[in-house]
Amino acid sequence: xxxxxxxxxxxxxxxxxxxxxxxxxxxxxxxxxxxxxxxxxxxxxxxxxxxxxxxxxxxxxxxxxxxxxxxxxxxxxxxxxxxxxxxxxxxxxxxxxxxxxxxxxxxxxxxxxxxxxxxxxxxxxxxxxxxxxxxxxxxxxxxxxxxxxxxxxxxxxxxxxxxxxxxxxxxxxxxxxxxxxxxxxxxxxxxxxxxxxxxxxxxxxxxxxxxxxxxxxxxxxxxxxxxxxxxxxxxxxxxxxxxxxxxxxx
Amino acid sequence: xxxxxxxxxxxxxxxxxxxxxxxxxxxxxxxxxxxxxxxxxxxxxxxxxxxxxxxxxxxxxxxxxxxxxxxxxxxxxxxxxxxxxxxxxxxxxxxxxxxxxxxxxxxxxxxxxxxxxxxxxxxxxxxxxxxxxxxxxxxxxxxxxxxxxxxxxxxxxxxxxxxxxxxxxxxxxxxxxxxxxxxxxxxxxxxxxxxxxxxxxxxxxxxxxxxxxxxxxxxxxxxxxxxxxxxxxxxxxxxxxxxxxxxxxx
Numbered sequence: 001x002x003x004x005x006x007x008x009x010x011x012x013x014x015x016x017x018x019x020x021x022x023x024x025x026x027x028x029x030x031x032x033x034x035x036x037x038x039x040x041x042x043x044x045x046x047x048x049x050x051x052x053x054x055x056x057x058x059x060x061x062x063x064x065x066x067x068x069x070x071x072x073x074x075x076x077x078x079x080x081x082x083x084x085x086x087x088x089x090x091x092x093x094x095x096x097x098x099x100x101x102x103x104x105x106x107x108x109x110x111x112x113x114x115x116x117x118x119x120x121x122x123x124x125x126x127x128x129x130x131x132x133x134x135x136x137x138x139x140x141x142x143x144x145x146x147x148x149x150x151x152x153x154x155x156x157x158x159x160x161x162x163x164x165x166x167x168x169x170x171x172x173x174x175x176x177x178x179x180x181x182x183x184x185x186x187x188x189x190x191x192x193x194x195x196x197x198x199x200x201x202x203x204x205x206x207x208x209x210x211x212x213x214x215x216x217x218x219x220x221x222x223x224x225x226x227x228x229x230x231x232x233x234x235x236x237x238x239x240x241x242x243x244x245x246x247x248x249x250x
Numbered sequence: 251x252x253x254x255x256x257x258x259x260x261x262x263x264x265x266x267x268x269x270x271x272x273x274x275x276x277x278x279x280x281x282x283x284x285x286x287x288x289x290x291x292x293x294x295x296x297x298x299x300x301x302x303x304x305x306x307x308x309x310x311x312x313x314x315x316x317x318x319x320x321x322x323x324x325x326x327x328x329x330x331x332x333x334x335x336x337x338x339x340x341x342x343x344x345x346x347x348x349x350x351x352x353x354x355x356x357x358x359x360x361x362x363x364x365x366x367x368x369x370x371x372x373x374x375x376x377x378x379x380x381x382x383x384x385x386x387x388x389x390x391x392x393x394x395x396x397x398x399x400x401x402x403x404x405x406x407x408x409x410x411x412x413x414x415x416x417x418x419x420x421x422x423x424x425x426x427x428x429x430x431x432x433x434x435x436x437x438x439x440x441x442x443x444x445x446x447x448x449x450x451x452x453x454x455x456x457x458x459x460x461x462x463x464x465x466x467x468x469x470x471x472x473x474x475x476x477x478x479x480x481x482x483x484x485x486x487x488x489x490x491x492x493x494x495x496x497x498x499x500x
Contacts, residue, residue, distance in 0.1 A: 019272070097498070100487045127342070133385065135386075144497050152410070152411060247393030247394050
């Protein structure tokens with residue numbers, strides 16, 4: 001009998017290999033085939049030069065998952081990769097949905113390997129901005145109605161959460177961050193501390209500390225995570241670090 | 251001149267060493283002193299048998315930070331550890347606040363090393379429940395007014411976020427999860443899928459899938475993370491996995 005194939009959905013962390021978990025590293029090393037978006041494949045190419053690599057452009061998520069499932073049904077050990085954590089705006093969910101549709105799990109297995117997501121990596125580069133209750137919102141309305149996203153931005157602001165914005169802006173989506181900004185200003189002080197973190201833990205990492213009032217004056221792109229503090233977030237240690245206090249008496 | 255000391259605030263991940271990042275592993279290996287809560291020290295003891303270990307009981311967070319800062323001012327390389335990510339309900343924020351108070355960073359350095367937080371690790375063991383916008387809320391009111399927490403629970407429910415609850419219950423805090431549950435039921439369907447994840451990625455990992463209606467019938471303790479789905483979260487792949495769809499057409 002031939003061996004049973006398996007797909008691992010692997011979060012490779014923010015970008016450089018040292019922020020990958022040991023489990024993610026070993027899983028990729030032990031896989032026969034690596035499937036992923038070209039940009040992410042490039043981030044780990046030093047790890048996978050001896051592997052079969054199936055690399056895709058943007059917006060081919062379903063094809064990637066189908067390919068990974070097909071290969072596993074043929075008995076292959078496959079890693080399908082996402083940057084950050086694979087379970088936060090990554091490939092894990094779609095992979096499970098595709099496997100469910102194909103009734104594939106009778107003939108192959110699936111395992112999710114977690115990773116350090118963009119907001120956590122960005123927070124570490126900035127200090128400790130998400131030490132207290134926070135929300136994660138993607139501003140991409142490609143797959144989600146804008147009304148749902150805007151309501152979430154409003155509720156997050158009214159709850160005085162720290163707010164991490166994924167996919168804040170791209171060439172095709174310029175207005176969303178402006179509308180979200182207007183909503184935030186209705187419920188949060190314009191002096192709220194904001195960090196704009198681009199290419200975190202990659203070459204050309206750039207961190208800008210600003211305020212809610214001024215945040216749109218700075219460069220934001222599809223490699224940016226925006227972290228908006230709560231009402232108690234402040235700069236600390238000679239303005240080196242952004243900190244949201246947990247509430248300890250110092 | 252003596253060497254400059256440094257404190258690394260290190261997130262060791264959910265518990266087993268393989269879910270630690272390579273950077274966290276190497277940082278701990280390269281440190282002279284390890285400071286932490288005894289339970290977390292025990293999780294990594296195979297890594298640190300040749301180190302000076304300063305282990306504390308619960309509720310000694312400030313002492314731990316002061317000790318780490320003092321040692322670094324004496325020129326030592328110190329890792330202060332938290333389980334999960336050190337920047338999410340961990341030691342990073344308090345460490346920076348203590349260092350700020352002591353004006354310590356003229357004589358020592360601080361670096362934050364991110365890790366896989368409990369909600370991300372739990373999600374991977376369950377499937378893909380936090381594939382879409384989510385909030386993280388700690389139900390511990392030791393340091394935060396309960397009114398603030400309760401408002402956040404309400405706003406999270408009204409925004410139809412996936413909700414990850416940290417510190418849901420302990421010996422001394424039994425009522426908080428009951429009040430939160432009442433609030434959630436006002437805004438979310440009682441059939442909402444809920445996962446109760448205890449000791450994730452440790453020995454005796456236990457995952458229970460239930461509904462919002464029934465969640466309090468199951469065992470919840472201080473090693474539990476509770477993940478409450480959004481209105482579209484469902485079970486998938488023969489009920490093996492909990493999935494919150496991103497919105498792709500399958």
